[in-house]
Amino acid sequence: MKLAILSESPADEAALRVLVEAVLRGPVRLVRPGLRARGWPNVSQVMPAILRHLHFNTDADGLVVVVDADDSVVHTPHHDRPDYFHPQCRMCKLRAVYRQTMKKLPPAHGRERALRAIGIAVPAIEAWYLCGRDPTVSEQAWIEGQQKGVPPYTRAELKKRVYDTERPSLEHETRRAMQEALRHRHDCRRLEYDFPSFAALAQDLRGWKAAQPGSGAAASRAGRPEPASSPVPAPPPACVGAAAPSAANGDLPPVKA
Numbered sequence: 001m002k003l004a005i006l007s008e009s010p011a012d013e014a015a016l017r018v019l020v021e022a023v024l025r026g027p028v029r030l031v032r033p034g035l036r037a038r039g040w041p042n043v044s045q046v047m048p049a050i051l052r053h054l055h056f057n058t059d060a061d062g063l064v065v066v067v068d069a070d071d072s073v074v075h076t077p078h079h080d081r082p083d084y085f086h087p088q089c090r091m092c093k094l095r096a097v098y099r100q101t102m103k104k105l106p107p108a109h110g111r112e113r114a115l116r117a118i119g120i121a122v123p124a125i126e127a128w129y130l131c132g133r134d135p136t137v138s139e140q141a142w143i144e145g146q147q148k149g150v151p152p153y154t155r156a157e158l159k160k161r162v163y164d165t166e167r168p169s170l171e172h173e174t175r176r177a178m179q180e181a182l183r184h185r186h187d188c189r190r191l192e193y194d195f196p197s198f199a200a201l202a203q204d205l206r207g208w209k210a211a212q213p214g215s216g217a218a219a220s221r222a223g224r225p226e227p228a229s230s231p232v233p234a235p236p237p238a239c240v241g242a243a244a245p246s247a248a249n250g251d252l253p254p255v256k257a
C-alpha cells in the first residue's frame with residue numbers, strides 16, 4: 001500500500017505510520033503529500049491541493065488525514081446518515097472536502113481516485129498515545145465532560161502526561177509518540193474501542209484493501225463514510241491500564257496521572 005499522511009506534526013506522522021501499518025497488517029510506502037499543514041483549519045484548506053497532487057502526480061492509493069478535535073463537536077454514528085453533515089464536526093467537514101474535491105476528477109494512474117482515511121483525535125492525538133496506559137482517557141470520557149461542561153482533562157494536561165512537558169522538542173515528541181504507537185502495533189482493538197474516531201480511520205483503511213484489484217470489491221465503494229450500523233469493535237481482552245507482559249507494552253514505565 002502506498003499512501004501519504006497529513007497531520008499536525010512530523011512526530012505524529014511517524015507514529016501514525018506505525019498505527020496505519022498495524023491496521024493494514026503490513027508495511028506501507030509513504031508518498032510526500034506535497035504540502036504541510038499547521039493545525040485546524042489549515043488542514044482542511046490544503047487538503048484539496050494535496051488530493052489533486054496525489055491523484056494526478058502519484059500512484060498513491062490514498063491520503064491518511066488525522067487532526068485534533070480540540071473543542072469541536074465529536075463525530076457520532078448519528079452524523080453518518082445519508083446527506084447529513086454537522087457543520088461543527090471536523091470528520092464531517094473533511095469527508096465533505098474529500099467528496100467535493102474528488103467528484104469531478106477523471107481516473108488517473110489506473111485507478112478511479114486516490115482514497116481517503118480520516119481520523120479525528122478526541123480531543124488531541126496525545127489521548128490516543130495514552131490509550132491503554134491511562135484509564136481516565138477515552139473519547140467517551142471527553143464527550144461526557146463536554147455534556148457536563150466540565151472537561152475531564154485539558155489538552156495541555158494530556159501533553160504533560162505523554163511528554164512530561166507541555167513544550168517537548170521535536171526529537172522528544174517523536175520518540176514518545178513512537179513509543180506509545182508501538183504498543184499497539186500488534187493489536188489496535190483497545191484503541192478502536194476507546195476511540196471510535198480512530199476506529200473510523202481504521203475502517204477507511206480496511207476499505208482500501210477491499211478496493212484493491214482482485215479483492216472483488218469495487219474501488220468506488222472505498223473511501224465513503226461507513227453506514228451508521230457499522231459494527232463496534234469488541235473490547236480486547238487486555239484491561240485498560242493493566243501491565244500486560246506483552247511485547248506490545250514493552251518495558252516502558254507507567255505514566256503518572
Ligand SMILES: [Zn+2]
Pocket residue numbers: 074075076079086089090091092093
Ligand atoms: Zn460528524
